[in-house]
Amino acid sequence: MTNLKSTFFFRRWWLRLLHVSFIFVLVSCNTHSNGQEEKNKEDGVDSSGFVDLFEGGTLDNWEGDPAYWRIENGVLIGVTTASTPPLENNTFLTWKGGELGNFELKAEFRITEKGNSGINYRSETVTDVPFALKGYQADIDGMNNYTGQNYEERKRTTLAYRGEQAVIEPSEDATVENNAWTARRIESSLGSSDSLKTLINSEDWNEIHIIANGNRLQHYINGVLMSDVTDKDEKNFMASGLLGIQIHVGPPMKVEYRSFRVKQVD
Template sequence: MHSRSTSRTIQREDDMVMKTPYLLAVLFIGSVTLPASGQTKPAFTSIFNGKDLTDWDGKPGCWEVRDGEIWCTGTSEEKNWLVWRKEQPANFVLSLEFRWDKGNSGVQVRSEDLGKWQIYGYQVEVATQEKMGLWHHSLLDGKHPKKKQRHLMATAGQQVTLAPDGNKTVKQVTAANQIKQHFKDHEWNTMEIIARGDTLIQKINGVVFSSVTDRDQEMSRKHGFIALQDHGKGCVVAYRNLQLKKFADTLSTKPTEFVATHLVATGADYYTTGPQQARAPDGKFKQGTKVQVIKDSGSYCAVVSESGVRAYLSTASLNPISASLNPISPSLKPSSP
């Protein structure tokens, strides 16, 4: 894949999110989830067996299985989560059905386990029609300076981008009421959560409700637990048909040819190798420096220059980064092409 082609694809995704909810469902999936040539198309696998809570861990007495459904019993006065312990997926589509009856619940993804059935991270709200479409950060410390930016990340009809420094840009691309009408209280609804690279998308009954592209260097997470929330105080909600489709960290393992690019090394995003994370090398590639794409994670590409410098890159037009935020390290400065 050529980086320039990747740039056009990413830019198109950013521009198109939620302008036309039904059309987006086709365009977005087609642009980021189809496998590269020669790869096997990922398939959905069930993460709930319909019989018991094998692979799930919840506070005793708060969750139970009834007729092939996971029910929050409404007996707890305090928040707690039912955690899927088998994996901590990174790039995936989570598909499920839910029925909200009372209180407040949510679906957690890419989240951190704090112990005692407490989970910290991205959450999709499951509540009344008025509250549906909300992305927020669960259990964010009220004293944290970024609380206002992240506690309520996106509501119905919004496309939200969080910059590397945490600054938030909000686009209300579809009227909230127009989006919310597709969700029905006290009935079974379908939900899909798409997590790919920096972007999280929420779909309900086939309609994109909201999206978040999170490039915050301090707070974003690229993998973690899936969990269901019991908000306490009489919450009654049910889930069924929970299925997961995972994507590889790379879209293609075949090296691409060296091509001229207009990419900028962020030098600040995380470069992931297996379960370990390490900073990408600081350094700003000159315009026209030839690089080879060795890993494509969606909004960023891992590349290596002809001089051997490796870094994560983003397109300057998509995510411009100033020299002051990304100083050039003399030892890593690539040679002229």
């Protein structure tokens, strides 16, 4: 009988010890998780690993002509008016946080009807033109004629129109014809440009999602894939480079960006 009681109490003691240990581990993990979440919030990192590049509501980590760029209530505003200096070349606001290689970018944008903008990535500075970039661009315009396409600023021009899955082949003879690169091969259709256009809001907020992974570059608008480029042109392909936001030469316009987030991918 004594042995049975000893065994019974030992088992109860052991179960209680396991229970207390489990609670301790659970609390420790939860504390660590909460601490990491708080640190991420302080660093501007959300639960998905995206970093808000306009955290703090300043342009301290960006470089551009202040005549055209400002932040109001956490929203980046790019604007040209009759009173701002007339643009002779497209002007860019460039992120000074370093070059991006493989990454995802998510942002919301709104643009006036006659506006023309875009997000450049894996780009280079143009040495003889102030605040200019050349490189891949997720195109955005107020009429939504080009929004979502892949246009390479100051280089090969159009790599994929909206609705195209394109492969850019290596070629010594390729050139620009009708504002498009002749060495691009259309692999498949993502839908007609006109039908995809109906999914883009005019003069209202839209979400853009850029995925750059190796030589594959995908542009999504409102969750729909609009263009898909595989760049096999080793001579012109850029594996990494600068990130920037464009105001295009043209009539007075206004473009706004908010929730501008980037996540680097290995």
